[in-house]
Amino acid sequence: MSNQILEVKGLNAAYGESKVLFDVSIAVRDKQVVGCVGRNGAGKSTLLKSIAGFLRPTAGNVTSEGVDLVGRTAYAIAGMGIKYVPQDKKVFSDLTVRENLELGSYASGDYNWDPVLAFFPKLKVLLDRKAGYLSGGERQMLMIGRAILGKPKLLLVDEPTEGLAPSIVTHLKDVFRELSKSAALVIVEQNLPMICGIANKIYALNEGRLVAELTDPEQIRPEVCEPYL
Amino acid sequence: MSVLRWWSGLLVAFGLLVLLRIFLPLPFNNEIIIFSIYVIGCNYLLGRVGFISFGQPAYLAVGAYGTAFYLYYFGGNPYVGILVGIVSGIVVSALVGPLFVRLRSDYFALVNLALAVIIFFLMQKVLASVTFGDNGLELLTKMDVTPILDISRPDQFWVFAFVSAFGVWALYKYLDDSVFGACCLAAKANEDKLRFLGYSNYGIRLMAFVVANTTTAFAGALYAVHQGLVSPEMSSPARAADPVVVTILGGVGTLYGPLVGSIAFVGMKDLISKVFGHWELIVGFLLVFVMLAGERGIWGSLEPLLRRWILRQRETDKPVVADAGVKAR
Amino acid sequence: QSAGPKIKVGILLPLTGPFAAVAETQKQGALLAVDVINKRGGLNMPEGKVQIEGVVDDDESKLDVGVRRYRYLVDQGVKGVGGQTWAPLAYAINALVSRDPKPYFPVCVQAKEAFQKGKIAPSTFAAAYSPWTVGYMAGTQAVKTLGKKKIFFLARSDSWGWDIRDGVYAAAKENGAEIVGYDEASLGTSDFTTILQKVRAAKPDVFIAAQFAADSVALLKQVHQMGLNKEMTIFNAFITNVVAKGLPPEALQGVYAMHYFYYDLAGFPDQEVAKQAAEFTKLFRDKYGYPPDAYAAIAYIAYMEMFRGFEQAKSYDAPKVTAALMANGGKFDSVKGPASWREDHQAAFKYGAFLVKGKGPGEQKSEWDLFTVQGSMGGDAILPPLKSLGY
């Protein structure tokens, strides 16, 4: 039994009749940062969704530290410390930022917001604003902040830099680096310089199939990844 | 060829209605036809525009009273009466529409309910001197016998109602194809975007509101003539949920949902109430069961099955072509 | 069992909805009548003994449903129809019947104007008269028998209630009583407390209310809670056992009401009627296990009349049945005494209704022991004069 923090083997996923993922296998070790790149519609988000329990794979298995994840509910998986930050930037718009964070705390039992507010100082001034009014970038910060409460062991992030100002992107890089000291990360990303800057491993997807796995630090460069996009 | 395909569904559906007429009692047939016309407006509002309305009885009553007032006080020709009913439907919905369509769906549902209640009290009480309160306007004996088709008689009325329903269905089928239909769906999905494409969201909703409620008023006019009696009870809030129930039972936003739903609903009530005293118990739980079994209502669940079945039939006729459906992209 | 000829008659009642409890007793009365005839072998018709089947259907006390179900019944070939609890529906079916004749026997009140000449269908026979009569009787009893002079009247806010109001007003005028207050409440009102404050402020000596079913129970309960019954006489225009059952005994105590029929007429002066009532009660009790309600009696009478009409006419044909019933001055005998059909097809009973008084907690000996009978009213006088109806 492997002790990979995440191991996906021969994953197939579909929405109704239309198949999206074909035999995808990935592995993530502890404290590893794994990038996932691919064109639009390649199936990146679908991959994360199937891991996080929002989509039941049609075949294949997903394990975390030897524990089978397939068939578990999303909240159970989240409860195991596998947090997912979706791409759609949906915050709970009727709640304030503070309440959004409280929910994260409630779920994870971690009421210490200092790390989060240290990562995203901007959130501090937004605490009492309704999340529905936040700008695109602010939402992204909130989403990530909410997810890292409770120190997850694996963070699945879907296009985190989308809509963030460069300064924040740079900052986010540091955040992820910091996080990777205690957790493993899977980051779906289009921003190659950013992902190449932090990833230990990069998977490339195309039309639902794994087309490349780059592990050599030499290879983890934007120029190498370019063709897969 | 494509013209034929366009009509084929309608022809089959109404062909089946003729079959029903042969095998089931006349009152049942008349009821389901009028009721389904009643429901199709609600179905359109809910399925295409995203407006749920608990106030359809209001417009039903408007149509019915329009017809009834004409037939009781002014003339005897039921056809003219129905026309008056339709016109009153247009007038009233055009009057209240501008106020109502601004509202969000759930509140929209309730202002309509309030309208129904108000119309109920108006007819039952305030205007009792002309409407005779809940004794109703009795016009059965006031209608002229019309040449060709005497719709004051139930059997000939059926022919008229059948033809009308066919017309209504053709209209709604056409609406689904029209740009207007697409706009309604679009408004339901994302009203902001629609405005930023340059369409008047408000205008589109208002039009949909008027069209749908005029259809409902038409059903009211038909009821008036068919029953020969109109009473305020028609817009009683206790029955406000009926059209919505049937809409969902049949399948929201589907063309034939209202027909199937009406047959199921009226059938369920009329048949079960005959054989079983506690029909509510059965109907209630049946309703729950249908809702749980199929998210898309009876027709919504049935249609894909039928379609697949028909496709399979066709495929066996034709040489097999490569299956293109499963390609991921 | 008998393979002989058989006919169907329609029993159309609101088996669901707010009047369901009353409708249930009406149904039982009607079916009992069917039973009685069948037990005796069937109807005596020219073709021999004819068994009867009662086809029960639900009119939901909704006009359109009722009309539709009536049409179903006709479609099924019933020879006669009866039923209704909801007065406007009786009116509506009367209209249908006047177009396509069919013997029709409503078992509830029917609007007064339905009896106008030309309006009442030739084949409609109303055993329960109009709300006007109900009001007229209540008013007369309150003033004449109970000697009250100042009336507060609370109507239900619909044509039924207004008809009763007209009756009460007519009685008050005739007997020289004063209406010190009037109000009306819509069907479905469940809280009358504010209205009762108004009643209290008007200081009447009798408070007559015309509510039915749930509304009247809520009203009487609240009257009791607010102690109004200590300040004035409470008169519920008319009542049925089923409604009275919804009241705790302390709220029923001392409430006067008119009752079409009360099963226990033991102390009633006219022992002839008391005997008839007792026989009917036994019949009913044997079948259903409890005594008949007023509405059950009315239904029983109506259906028995329908069957008598068939037999006398030797036909199911509406005009012939009408002629047969109206023959001999329309006289007939019922479980609540002699009666006759008037020209407007209302039944004039010798005992139109009984004045009853509610029993309190100590007085009720059994579950159905609800009232004591204090008087009665009847004859032609309680019905609106034929002349006023255009005859």
Next chain:
Amino acid sequence: MSTDPRAEIIRAEGVTKRFKGLVAVDNVSFVLREFDVAGIIGSNGAGKTTFFNLVTGYYPPDEGRIYFKGQDVTRMPPEQRVDLGMMRTFQLTATFDSLTVVDNLVLSYFRAYEKPSLLALFFNTCKSRRNNPKIVEILETFNLADLRDRVVKNLSLGEKRRLEIAMSILADPSLLLLDEPLAGLAESEIKMLLDVLKARVGRQTILIVEHKLSHVQDFLQRLTVMHEGRVIAEGPCEECLRHPEVRRSYWQIATEAGEGEAVA
């Protein structure tokens, strides 16, 4: 006074928008001339989207005026502004989820080219427009041809983004406002999109909000930088990017040199 002979497309004069004490857009004046290709950048929450919303009429400004093609549109509802030739996309993609891809485009096409009255909507069918050459062409351009008959609800985010942009470009507006069009698009799609946009330069006025500045830098003629609701720099890209305050607030590069420059 500017000596630029080209006509003004957009002129915003001192517009301000407040949300319960927060000043999201603070006294911004902004001019856009015909065929300009301009960009707006700024840190998150700087007020860019809010400014877009003001220009397009999502809500009215609390103060200030907005002119479009010389006409005062400050309180004009969006649909009328579209009539005048304005078209926008949303930062959080907005498409009609229950329609197919091609019908989304049909709606855009129909409105833009046939300027229908409300009644005309009844008398035209979608079907008759679906094979219109313009629509077919745009489907090809945006690589959406394969998805033509898919219901939009079932598309990936990037696909939706492409569709939304396609809808706005199909309408061929005189002013095109794009709110972070590149977000969520992969490199190859970004290239495609920029090619499409480049082909429009000189025919349309384009205003883009974008964080991926490196991708659009060559393409934009001028840049406006916002910070906390205010415009802090304006001008050609190079110039703006050298601006000390921009460097500080946008890149948070608080170098010695930066500080020095600011002081100087």
Next chain:
Amino acid sequence: MIDPQLLLSGVIFGLSMGSVFFLMTVGLSLCFGLMRIISLDQLLYYSVGAYLTYSVSLAVGNVWIGALAGVAVAGATALFVERFVFLRIYARDITFSMITSFGILIGGIGVIKVIWGLVPRPVPVPIEAQWNILGTDVPVYRLAVVVLALLVYAGIWLFLNKTIIGKAIRAGIEDVEHVEGLGINVYRLFTLTFVIAGALSGLAGGLHAPLIMVFPDMGLEVLAFAFMVVIIGGLGSIKGTFISAFLVGQVVSIGSLIYAPLAQMAPFAIMLLILLIKPTGLYGSAMLKR
């Protein structure tokens, strides 16, 4: 015009009506506002509460214990229904919950008819006394109901604002997936809320029973009215429902002082007005959308 003393008593009794309305609608409002389901079956639990109060009080001779039993059984029924029906409905469109719950209501009424029959059941008032308040004799029982209504309101307020559950549910309405993604089992919270709502509806039935007639259709009769009270208050707001219930109570009470038939219609007219002026109801939040 109206005698001031009469007006005053109208206000006092309006208060008592308002508290009955509040109890009657609070379950509906909780479900409607928190979980975005139209739970018409709350009116079934209301009837169940009333019937249980009848049966148990008949057996033990105490109406209060009866009402308590009503609360328990209503809650249990709600739990049962939630597990078997609503769990499958939450994710669907709001109309589904409406129709399904309507089915449950109708079917449930059928069951009540089978168990208790059609004949109405009498429930006596537990407290007979009257107090004179500002010149008006007010039954003490009514005052007790007012106090209970206030207590219920306070309890719910605490539940929603002092526990995280309220927030989690509000978030869950917007997007179940995202809340689950955080690791919260939304549906368990939904169950909890639903049972609380059902129990409160049962309480309403139990407390209302001594004032009215207990009969099978009692829930159906008040349906439209209850709905309206919730709407006037605004969706999603218990406070709104609370205020609207008392507002409607006053309207009904004062309305029937002026002209009793008005009492039934006036609230609807007011609802129409309020919605046309303020389309989200008194306290509805504009952002809640589904």
